[in-house]
Amino acid sequence: MSTSRRGFLRGLAGAGAGAAATGLAGCAPDISPAPVLDASKDGEGLVQLEVARYPDLSREGGAVTLRVPGEQPVLIMHPGGDEYAVVASTCTHSGCPLGFQDREAICPCHLSRFALDGTVTHPPARAPLKKYVSGFNASTGQLTIDFAAGDVAFPAVVGGKVVLPFSQFPQLQTVGGVVQGTPRGYGRLIFVFALDGGTYSAVDGLCTHQQCPVDFNAAGQQLVCPCHDSRFTRSGEVTKGPDTGGSIGPLKQFPVTSDASGVTVSFA
Ligand code: FES
Ligand code: FES
Known part of the structure; x- marks a missing residue:
């Protein structure tokens, strides 16, 4: 050091x-x-x-x-x-x-x-x-x-996965439902969305421009960065770059699976 x-x-x-x-x-x-x-x-x-x-x-x-x-x-x-x-x-x-x-x-x-x-x-x-x-x-x-600290009430990463049971996160059983939190072991904010057709997306909550945490705008169904107003879809694709100019990349996406009991996000 x-x-x-x-x-x-x-x-x-x-x-x-x-x-x-x-x-x-x-x-x-x-x-x-x-x-x-x-x-x-x-x-x-x-x-x-x-x-x-x-x-x-x-x-x-x-x-x-x-x-x-x-x-x-x-x-x-x-x-x-x-x-x-x-x-x-x-x-x-x-x-x-x-x-x-x-x-x-x-x-x-x-x-x-x-x-x-x-x-x-x-x-x-x-x-x-x-x-x-x-x-x-x-x-x-x-x-x-x-650096791996997470929200106390949010499931931690165990074996490279975060499991979100429907019993704890019933909103994920409805199209348009969203869950956000910081899993212990990952240490950063993530968002998990219930999309059409029974599919899900999970994305990192740090803007790829200058690493500000993004917010979910429910009215617009999009993720918005409070720093320079970049915008992303619920799957992390960029729909608007930063006000300061230049282009940015999509939010990091995580593989997601689901079964009758809940949703699993993979961090491997
Ligand atoms: S840090 Fe997000 S738009 Fe600049
Ligand atoms: S970059 Fe910090 S105040 Fe402008």
Whole structure:
């Protein structure tokens, strides 16, 4: 693992590099993206950091951008004491990497600000940052970040599958029914739709433009991204690209099967 601002700048290519470079040159010279730390997660989706080893993080008011293979980068913030908070590190306005100051994640590009729980406290960003489950053990000095955490009331991934029984999700027995949730073991929002003809679709809930979580618009029967208004069908196909221009790919689709008892989504 290593932290460095030079390393961070090298890593910008995957996280809105162009916008970041432009914004940093013009807007807020006193706010810099948090320096980068690379780490790996274990088989349970956990990353454990011995905080004292990383001065950029251990100091009061410190923060780092954590890059974990297979995950979106996250911003770990240390307001002080034993308090830590972890949110997505990419601004939902135009994808710039965030810094941290005065208990807020701040975007150097156009000065959007976010609270420790990821909610927007100052525009132009409109959509919140994803918040990650984390815990600090004061006796060991270890911070644990759970990338596989899911909704307590939503079925977890077991054996590479999520089973949604009709007894728990009766809406899936009706055409137009929808279920959304974050399965433990996957750690990201998914949507499952009951389509015509007794078929189903299951799609990832992260927009393929800049990874904002999409919302389901029941009136329009479509998935809408709150960040730049991209739109997708219930099977994940793109029907409208981002307001900021450019094209994007479909939402990730998962194989789905069903039987008399429920619907099974495969993550293998
Ligand atoms: S990219 Fe514009 S405020 Fe963050
Ligand atoms: S993140 Fe830009 S349209 Fe979704």
